[in-house]
Amino acid sequence: MELLRNAVRPYAWGSRTTIPELQGREVPSPHPEAELWMGAHPGDPSLVIGADGVERSLLELIEADPEGQLGRDCAQRWENRLPFLLKILAVEEPLSMQAHPSAGQAREGYAREEAAGITRDAPNRNYPDPTAKPELVCALTEFHALAGFRDPHRTVELLRAVETPGLAKYTELLAAQPDSDGMRALFTTWITLPQATLDELLPEVLDACVLHVKDHGEFDTECRTILELGEAHPRDAGVLAALLLNRLILGAGEAIYLPAGNLHLYLHGTAVEILANSDNILRCGLTPKHVDVPELLRVVDFTCCDMPVLRGEAxxxxxxxxxxxxxxxxxxxxxxxxxxxxxxxxxxxxxxxxxxxxxxxxxxxxxxxxxxxxxxxxxxxxxxxxxxxxxxxxxxxxxxxxxxxxxxxx
Missing domain, CATH: 2.60.120.10 (Jelly Rolls)
Known part of the structure; x- marks a missing residue:
């Protein structure tokens, strides 16, 4: 029953005010502060402040006494590891679009990359550990996100609302098969487009979104999001993929759960996030980091539906x-x-x-x-x-x- 001193992760998409203000520090901070980590992640474990003022790594405390710290059942099930990581997210700019593997996919992918001799810190490593990474994000302020594939019929309506000569054939591809298989086909087509084709299509789509916003169209919020992403990543197929996802605005206390395979992207806001203690990420785009398209397609769940919003049960x-x-x-x-x-x-x-x-x-x-x-x-x-x-x-x-x-x- 001891206080923690926690690590702040200074990613570029973070806020210079949210986390320092929460902790009562000087605002603004010298650089963006994106995440506050609470847990025993090997990369940045929390420090436990003892009654004598001495600080010890939570990771080391657990390693020294796993059953006392975790309990017998938890220690046995998770091989003496704290299975979760708690975070504050301070999202000032959009993150990368990504999905996480299931437990089986993580074990198989980890074993495959270990056998191939890919070092765990290599930029092209997909599976630095053999564990799943489900996560739940609960809004502290209004929180904006893209998550899960929208109902295909509704997506067809969106695509027709911003249709251009270059976009029409893709719209009809989904309209002809408005289900998860059709969504997989369209998504796969878009993220594997030759760069030359993408460079022609994306400006058309962005121009159509500008007109839709000017006309106060039905999909104003979705189009504004595409324009924001397109400005930051003008040649990225992830901008097109964003057209396929549910656009969510969470109020304080509302949450979304992201199981294995859920393609998602956090856009803006402050939230508490809890996730499995894993670093396994398959990125789709909107990032300079490694994107492994074949592996991503093995992991992504193309089930289409409205994304459930959780409000907590008493x-x-x-x-x-x-x-x-x-x-x-x-x-x-x-x-x-x-x-x-x-x-x-x-x-x-x-x-x-x-x-x-x-x-x-x-x-x-x-x-x-x-x-x-x-x-x-x-x-x-x-x-x-x-x-x-x-x-x-x-x-x-x-x-x-x-x-x-x-x-x-x-």
């Missing part, structure tokens, strides 16, 4: 975002101004608590008590006794609780 200790991911579970605890209610968590699983508004008192059954201020986080090992959470002060308070998933999930 549980014993806050609103639970239920998924089928065995690696993690995320709970949001909320207190309105003047609310003095207590919430109680159970022990037995590793937990990270993150305060995102106000302040929260964390009191263990053995009498220990720690106050979490906004921007602070805490590690609760599985051996920690149950704790009681209550707001401090009269204002609004919010806390996220990240744990490993139930041992019964598959």
């Amino acid at each position: 549980g014993d200790c806050g609103d639970v975002y239920t998924t089928d991911a065995p690696e993690f579970e995320l709970v949001r605890c909320e207190w309105g101004a003047g609310d003095r209610g207590e919430l109680r968590t159970h022990g037995g699983r590793p937990q990270i608590l993150l305060c995102t508004a106000g302040a929260v008192s964390v009191r263990a059954d053995d009498g220990r008590s720690v106050e979490l201020a906004r921007g602070q986080s805490m590690w609760l090992p599985a051996s920690n006794p149950p704790v009681t959470l209550r707001p401090v002060g009269e204002g609004r308070a919010q806390l996220f609780r990240a744990t490993s998933g139930s041992v019964h999930r598959r």
